[in-house]
Amino acid sequence: MALLSEMERQEFAASYPEWRLGGDHLQRTFTFRDFAEAMGFVTEVALVAEKAGHHPDIEIRWNQVTLTLSTHSEGGLTRRDTDLAARISALTP
Numbered sequence: 073m074a075l076l077s078e079m080e081r082q083e084f085a086a087s088y089p090e091w092r093l094g095g096d097h098l099q100r101t102f103t104f105r106d107f108a109e110a111m112g113f114v115t116e117v118a119l120v121a122e123k124a125g126h127h128p129d130i131e132i133r134w135n136q137v138t139l140t141l142s143t144h145s146e147g148g149l150t151r152r153d154t155d156l157a158a159r160i161s162a163l164t165p
Contacts, residue, residue: 073143073150084154091157096149097142098157102164104135113137113163120159126152128160 076084085093091100104110114130114137121127129140139160141153 073146073152075146076149076151076154080151080154081149084157088154088157088161090161093149096147097140098149098153099138099140100157100160101136101138104137107134110135110137116163117160120163121156124152124156124159126156128156
């Protein structure tokens with residue numbers, strides 16, 4: 073799978089401004105009312121990621137969940153990352 077072009081990266085950033093573009097990754101922090109709600113979200117993300125066959129790095133801090141996406145086998149961002157980010161964004165109100 074090919075790495076995203078600069079144009080593809082910018083198109084994604086314009087469509088999903090809540091995701092931060094790093095050099096080789098996408099990252100977003102979600103904040104919830106409490107730990108239980110955060111863990112419920114992590115479970116939803118896990119199901120979506122498993123179905124996609126592509127898994128984010130997940131950091132949990134009480135009511136905050138930070139997701140980092142990168143296609144490690146390709147050394148950067150691919151369509152798999154942006155597709156999964158879009159699916160995860162659809163989980164939140």
